[in-house]
Amino acid sequence: MMRLMLIDDNETDLLYAQIVLERCGLEVEVQSFEEASQALKALADGSAGAIDVILLDINMPGMNGFEFL
Numbered sequence: 324m325m326r327l328m329l330i331d332d333n334e335t336d337l338l339y340a341q342i343v344l345e346r347c348g349l350e351v352e353v354q355s356f357e358e359a360s361q362a363l364k365a366l367a368d369g370s371a372g373a374i375d376v377i378l379l380d381i382n383m384p385g386m387n388g389f390e391f392l
Contacts, residue, residue, distance in 0.1 A: 324350045324351065324352055325349065325350065325351045325352070325375045325376065326351070326352045326354070326372060326373060326374050326375050326376075327344070327351050327352065327353050327354070327374070327375065327376045327377075327378065328353075328354050328355075328356070328362060328366075328371065328374045328376070328377045328378070329341070329353060329354070329355045329356070329378050330355075330356045330357075330358075330359050330362045330377065330378070330379045330380060330383075330388070330391065331355075331357065331378075331379075331380040331383070332357055332358070332380060332383040332384060333357075333380070334357060336380070337355045337357070340378065341353055341355070354371060354374070358383075358385060358386070359379070359383055359385065359386040359387070359388065359390065359391040360385060360386045362377075362391070363386070363391055379391060379392070
């Protein structure tokens with residue numbers, strides 16, 4: 324099973340992305356974050372586990388996508 328991290332400050336976009344992934348029939352475990360700093364912390368402390376793919380919004384308040392990368 325693929326493990327995917329979604330990072331977007333828009334809750335509706337996060338929901339839409341999850342719906343699209345489900346409709347594609349992919350076996351995927353999704354972790355969603357509305358703040359890049361929270362996602363970075365989860366990756367750093369290991370609570371996110373092994374992530375295969377990160378889908379990242381670039382234009383976000385606080386820490387933007389480029390700063391996250």
